Amino acid sequence: xxxxxxxxxxxxxxxxxxxxxxxxxxxxxxxxxxxxxxxxxxxxxxxxxxxxxxxxxxxxxxxxxxxxxxxxxxxxxxxxxxxxxxxxxxxxxxxxxxxxxxxxxxxxxxxxxxxxxxxxxxxxxxxxxxxxxxxxxxxxxxxxxxxxxxxxxxxxxxxxxxxxxxxxxxxxxxxxxxxxxxxxxxxxxxxxxxxxxxxxxxxxxxxxxxxxxxxxxxxxxxxxxxxxxxxxxxxxxxxxxxxxxxxxxxxxxxxxxxxxxxxxxxxxxx
Amino acid sequence: xxxxxxxxxxxxxxxxxxxxxxxxxxxxxxxxxxxxxxxxxxxxxxxxxxxxxxxxxxxxxxxxxxxxxxxxxxxxxxxxxxxxxxxxxxxxxxxxxxxxxxxxxxxxxxxxxxxxxxxxxxxxxxxxxxxxxxxxxxxxxxxxxxxxxxxxxxxxxxxxxxxxxxxxxxxxxxxxxxxxxxxxxxxxxxxxxxxxxxxxxxxxxxxxxxxxxxxxxxxxxxxxxxxxxxxxxxxxxxxxxxxxxxxxxxxxxxxxxxxxxxxxxxxxxxxxx
Numbered sequence: 001x002x003x004x005x006x007x008x009x010x011x012x013x014x015x016x017x018x019x020x021x022x023x024x025x026x027x028x029x030x031x032x033x034x035x036x037x038x039x040x041x042x043x044x045x046x047x048x049x050x051x052x053x054x055x056x057x058x059x060x061x062x063x064x065x066x067x068x069x070x071x072x073x074x075x076x077x078x079x080x081x082x083x084x085x086x087x088x089x090x091x092x093x094x095x096x097x098x099x100x101x102x103x104x105x106x107x108x109x110x111x112x113x114x115x116x117x118x119x120x121x122x123x124x125x126x127x128x129x130x131x132x133x134x135x136x137x138x139x140x141x142x143x144x145x146x147x148x149x150x151x152x153x154x155x156x157x158x159x160x161x162x163x164x165x166x167x168x169x170x171x172x173x174x175x176x177x178x179x180x181x182x183x184x185x186x187x188x189x190x191x192x193x194x195x196x197x198x199x200x201x202x203x204x205x206x207x208x209x210x211x212x213x214x215x216x217x218x219x220x221x222x223x224x225x226x227x228x229x230x231x232x233x234x235x236x237x238x239x240x241x242x243x244x245x246x247x248x249x250x251x252x253x254x255x256x257x258x259x260x261x262x263x264x265x266x267x268x269x270x
Numbered sequence: 271x272x273x274x275x276x277x278x279x280x281x282x283x284x285x286x287x288x289x290x291x292x293x294x295x296x297x298x299x300x301x302x303x304x305x306x307x308x309x310x311x312x313x314x315x316x317x318x319x320x321x322x323x324x325x326x327x328x329x330x331x332x333x334x335x336x337x338x339x340x341x342x343x344x345x346x347x348x349x350x351x352x353x354x355x356x357x358x359x360x361x362x363x364x365x366x367x368x369x370x371x372x373x374x375x376x377x378x379x380x381x382x383x384x385x386x387x388x389x390x391x392x393x394x395x396x397x398x399x400x401x402x403x404x405x406x407x408x409x410x411x412x413x414x415x416x417x418x419x420x421x422x423x424x425x426x427x428x429x430x431x432x433x434x435x436x437x438x439x440x441x442x443x444x445x446x447x448x449x450x451x452x453x454x455x456x457x458x459x460x461x462x463x464x465x466x467x468x469x470x471x472x473x474x475x476x477x478x479x480x481x482x483x484x485x486x487x488x489x490x491x492x493x494x495x496x497x498x499x500x501x502x503x504x505x506x507x508x509x510x511x512x513x514x515x516x517x518x519x520x521x522x523x524x525x526x527x528x529x530x531x532x533x534x535x536x537x538x539x540x541x542x543x
Contacts, residue, residue, distance in 0.1 A: 024459045031463040037482060038470050045336040045477035046328065055331050178309030178398075182316050189320045199331045 006102070007110045014114015029123065032075065036127075039067055056198045061138045062225060063196060065131055069224065070193045070217050072127040076119050077156060077216065079112060081163040082180045086170040094265060105258060109160055116156065140226050147236060151220040154243040159216050161250035162187065168261035192218040198227075212246040219243055285388060292392045300397060310398040314358075318351060318405045321472070336477045342504055343472075345413035350471040350496035351406025353436035358399035361441050363391055364448035368458055371451050371538060386535050387528060419503050431517060432499040438520035439494045440468060445527035452534030464490070471495035487512070491523055 047053075047060045058066070088094040097104055132139055166183045170176055188194050191213035200208060208214055219239050222228050229235030300307060325347065329340045338346070367390070370376040379390045419425060447464040450457040467490060475483055475493035486492045494516050501513045512519075 023454070024456060028459050028463065031466075035466060038467075038478070041477045041479065041482065042335075042470075042473055046332050049334045049336060050332045173305040173309060174303050175306035175309035178306060178311075178313040181313035182309070185313070185316045185320045189323060194320075195324050195327055199327050201327065201330050204327075 007113075010107070010110040011113045011117065014111055014116075015118055017114065025122065029126075032071065032123070032127075036068055036071060039071070040064060043067070057227070058196060058198050061135050062227075065135060065139060065225060066192075066196050066221050068127060068131055069221055072124045073152070073155070073217055073220065074188075074193055075123045076116065076152075077159045078119075079160065079163050081108060081112075081160075082167045082170065082176060082183065084108075085167040086174075086176040089170060089265065098262070098265075104262075105164060105255065108164070112160070139224065144224055144226055144231070147240070148220055148224040151223050151240060151243060154240070154247055155216045155220050157247050158212060158243065158250055159187075161247070161254045162212065162216070164254040165250065165257055168258055171261050171264050187213050187216065190214070191216045192221075212250060215243045215246045285384070288384065289388075289392050293395050296393065296395050297397070307397060311401040314398045314401045315405055318402055321347065322409070336474055338474050341413050341416040344409055345417060345504060346474065346496050346500055347472045348406050348408075348410030348413055349433065349436070349500045350468075351402055352410055352433050353495050353499075354440055354468065354471070355399050355403040355406065356434075356437040357440040357444055358402060359396050361391055361444060362396035362399075363394035364444050365461065366394070367448045368451035368456070372455065376538060380535070380538075387531055414503075417504065425503065428502060432502060435517035435520040436495055436499045438524040439491045440471075442520075442523035442527035443468075443490060443492075445524075445531050449527075449531040449534040452537050467492055468495065471497075473497075491519070494519065494523075 043060065043063055047055070047063075053059055085094070088097060097107065100107060128139075162183070166179060169179050173179070190208050190211055192208075193216075197205065197208060197214065197218045219242065223236065223239060228239075325340070325343060328335075329343070333339065335343060367376070370379075376390075379386050382389050414421075443464050444461065447457075447461045450460045454460075467486075470486070471492050475486060475497040478486065483493070487494070487498075498510070498513045498516050502509050
């Protein structure tokens, strides 16, 4: 019980922290809407020149819902662990985190949980409602919402672990910007966040199926849209199972790498 | 006041020689972090490559975007990459402005007998932009050949002129976005948002409806980064007036952003923090 209280305290602190910068949140929200409008115009033009309504099993509405919700999920999952960690290492502050009577990985995850809660209610839910309104209910509503929520939580853990696998690389080089941009580019492209995986050519598609990035964006959205056989129990279970496997593998790998890398920390003064 | 008067009289050559000195110092410090240089350049090329892969995937499924086929889109993409290089290479210090202003370190720039904007901007030269330039040049030349634009003295001079003036638009946007930190604390998100909009520089602005085309032409001039200037090369028979005017508009936007930036500096002086 005491343990849970410790963790929820971190969540509460995170919520307060992200509500602090209200102007920033409002402006970002507005900019996101404009960005989504741009995505809409782009894909409308693309579909108009295609001449057919359905391309690779995706209609214009499917693509739009997929991409808009991918953006919303992106905002929800966005973490700055690479930046935070490298700043903490450079300033020596990391020592204070390591001295805390709590595992560093656990601490980081739970201090981010507050911002998850805030952006879920302030960005994800409004975006979802707008999508529902604009597409006149093209998103199927039913049990898939619950499976989606479950899948989203798994995606969140996978994303956190990818971040935690990349961030300690900062201990070896000073290149925070470079490492971060490589990670971001790879994740966004191969997870289907910038272009739905359904459009990928056959060979690339098969390669992406064996990578963990798909579990972050593509699988939750596929489940939500009931595509790719995720409306049957077998299809659903195999998708969630895949996520679970990646969850376990990446958590183990992240733990191992962090425990190994943390021994290399050298702080000058601090 | 005396200093300001003097700095006005200082000529172009003086500033060039100063820039060279500051640049050499910056490059020396950079070279001591060699792995950073390699990883950052790699990261830069990865982003450009991923944009390229996105195009390949798109055109694997669709024949064209609003009448722009594969090679024309590559032309736009290459054009935008080259036009976005100067803001990356020469104006990268804008990203540090908000930290400097907040911590108070910015005051050091005000005590030099040279232009504050010049001194601040010249302090950082971002090497990794060179990777983007090379990638952009490759794409641009490849697309130029495939479209079959003639290589004459006139077209080459036009390319140099329109590419260099197109780069002023993104510089102006980032200057203005960075300068908001003189008024708003923690205004980093303004820069992040503007930097995200640049993703749409590589698409034809004709895909937007009238309201958005207006916004992205005159308010946040993303459409000038590649779309309007490339029309001069892609459809030489009917070039809209805005395309011919784009070099002048670029200079105007740059000047306005510079004034806005300097207005912020004046305000900073007054708060005296």
